[in-house]
Amino acid sequence: MAEARAAEVDIVYLDYNATAPLRPEALDATLAALNSVGNASSMHHLGRDAAARVDAARRQLAGLLNCSTGEIIFTSGATEANNLALRAAYARSGALVTTAVEHPAILETARAVTEGEPDSLVLLPVDGDGAVDLEPLDGIFRERQVALVSVMLANNETGVLTDLTPIVKAAHEAGALVHTDATQYVGRLPVDLDVLDVDLLSLSAHKFGGPQGVGALFLRRGTSLPHRPLLVGGGHERGWRAGTLNVAGIAGLGAAAEAAGLKLQSESARVSDLRNALEVGLTARVPGCRINGAGAPRLPGVTSITFPGMPADAVLAAMPYVAASDGSACSSGAPTPSHVLLAMGRTRDDADSTVRFSLGYDTTRRDIERGVDAAAEAVAQVRSVLAATAEP
Template sequence: MTRGVYMDWNATAPLRASALAAMSAALQEVGNPSSVHAFGRRARAWVDHARDAVASLVNARAALVTFTSGGTEANNLALHARQGRPLIVSAIEHESVLRPARLAGAQIARVGRNGEIDMAHLAYLIDKAERPAFVSVMLANNETGVIQPVAEIARVAKSKGALVHCDAIQAAGRIPVDINELGVDFLTLSAHKIGGPQGVGALILGGDLPVEPFVQGGGQERNRRGGTENVAAIAGFGAAAHEAATLNDMDRIAALRDHLEEQLAGFGQPVTIFGRAAQRLPNTSCFASGTKTAETLVMAMDLAGIAISAGSACSSGKVRPSHVISAMGFDAATSGSAIRVSLGWQNSAEDINQFVTAWGRVQRTGPARSSDAADARISAA
């Protein structure tokens, strides 16, 4: 029995061999990284080495990298550091930003039909805030892959005295990420999106900003996050970050993504590719044919041995209509039928062929809006 074709890299990437090797070696260390004896110093060396690698991935200072239990905690810690400032987030953020933002009474910036933030509306929200705000925007959307103009957003926000957080979790390792060029104050990463282990992430500061920990403990991570560091996971994160910094294979992966999209209209159904007119991550395609629900499509492709997704991964394991596609102005039927294909370094042209073949079988079954191939079309949303 084969393992099938994996096309859900935005949910998690396979563990890199270098990360596994680093974790295996670090697991053999016995010391607590906070201990001053030789055993502790050896454990601390793994953490320090990884901190350097993660900082280098985004051109940051190692001293400003704080390790967390993952991207969700890193995002929450960033919002926690806003020190009472009014919060402004975009409508397409990950739930690890949107949920705490809603609890904080945040203002929500609109996005356009192509998935890019409405800059005029964002500027309006920043202007109308009673005091300097805290703005949180992602660099690249996890569902559509659309890349946001974060450097421009940071310039607008900072001209009004705002602080800016950027969730760069999906962007790292796929496009260049430089915290200084982006001009943001807080940037977050997650190891398992770049081939590191699950359960470790990082909050990275753009300068010496205060961060009050909400995980209180022994003052680890320069008093920004209490608790003994997960040495093995952090070591794996560092190894993955070192490899991800090269951006190897992205041109090839982009060509695979483009080839897949070119094939989608060949089955007699109209297809909408979300954000196609905008700048996107090279590995991500989000689309809907409108003929079946996303849940049906994900299950059908799984039965064909192909792993894809609808929206972002959530703990329930259920497929829900995409809040991102809804925020872009599409109706409930369209957002409820949107699926995401996300690729990585292990994917090949044969994988794309298998997907297209399976997609054709799925599209030929059940009701469709049009059976006339002449009506088939691809629209760029």
């Protein structure tokens, strides 16, 4: 159970969207690779052993995604994979289309590659539940040539899902490529790349129980893209990234992918029930709180809850033994409110009063009970302090 992983302080871990606890299978595979010596590019026996671990991980990840091993490029994580995808695709002629609620790894990369050409970047809006508004797409494809459409499968802050089917169909008919940042989706819901039909997909191991610092880019065979590696040198990973392969991390990624795939349906259903219990418990205990994206399909283990007038940082500080988040972990400390919630029409005050709870494979019913108690008490404590300081 999640709380047993930190017995010293008995933490209730509800921050899987930031990083998931390392699965035992991934830990075993990572340690086994760390205890072995050998560069996966070396031709001697130890090098071949390291290469075999990498090959096994490719097969394991390909099994989870239903793709060919030759379509997988290992990276340092989804941020690098996103950069590779957008930089290579934008090297084709045309505009780059994405959404207003993407992760900063997409939005900042998109702004960087289109710098000096502001008209080449198009951001699709979302509705009040965070669902992408697809109505502008037809006009965009009629009015301009598009190089790439990049839309995330699941939002990292709200868990809101996007059905890519109409996007892929329209983009391909217009001659554009489609990329998806599937960082929060892979290992939590089924991915069948034969059905999904995107050209590129990014993922990160630590979101589904693998080690941090390793991920992958799926690049569909036959997709015509110029190499735009961020690191140049030895030409590893078919020229897409140079540098000695992170064999231990890759082995852990593969093991986590296989473990997640074996229990995908049962874990998704169980975690969905726990998320629902968390929301029911908090809405009953904290009148007036609101669930963001509740009207849209969402990931099974994610809930974004606004406690109006209660600063999220104060609520989190008042429940030190519950690990949750006030937004994207990659944006923590940022002086601006959540761009996702603002795009959904929330006020800055509401965005600053929102806590994200995210559950996963190791979350228990007891974790939820303790999380509800702690959050309700924390909100009451913050409310009391605010009321006291407001008195004349």
